[in-house]
Amino acid sequence: MKTVVYKWVVLSLALGLGGCATAPKPLYQWSNxxxxxxxxxKDNGASAAEQISLLEAQLQKNKAMGxxxxxxxxxHLALLYSKLGNDGAARENLLAERNLFPESAPYIDFLLKNANRPKSDS
Incomplete structure (x- = not known):
């Protein structure tokens, strides 16, 4: 009887303390x-300027919150800036992506190399 009570108390404590655990904080802030x-x-790129302001605001919020x-x-911001003809901001964002995520360097370098190519008239 004593063993059963002991096991019940240990089980209750384990379940009680396990319920107090908080969920781990996500690695990245994906909110917006x-x-x-x-x-x-979905809209075939119709709202580039609007999206830029949303995503720039999200970047500022993430930075402020650490x-x-x-x-x-x-x-994606680079794509949006490029669509609006702001090549400087597009390049800046591609470089930021490469610095933050070094595994993306081969692809980002490919994009940067092709961005400097003269556009052909098709």
Whole structure:
């Protein structure tokens, strides 16, 4: 009887303490990133300027909160800036993406190399 009570107390404590654990904080702050990307491709890129302001605001918020922005955010901003003809901001965001996520360097370098090519008249 004493063993059963002891096991019951230990089990109750383990379950009680386990219930107090908090969920781990996510590595990246995705809050306002996935929706605009989906909308951009759904609408065939119609709202580039609006998305830039949303994503830039998200970057500022992440920076202020000390949270990491997700992979691809700067690359998507580069695409949006490029669409509007702001090549300087596009390049800046591609370089930021490469610095934050070194594994993206081969692809980002490819994009930067092709961005400097003269456009052919088709």
């Amino acid at each position: 990133y996935q929706g605009p990307v989906y909308q951009y491709f 949270e990491l922005s997700p992979p691809g955010l700067h690359a």
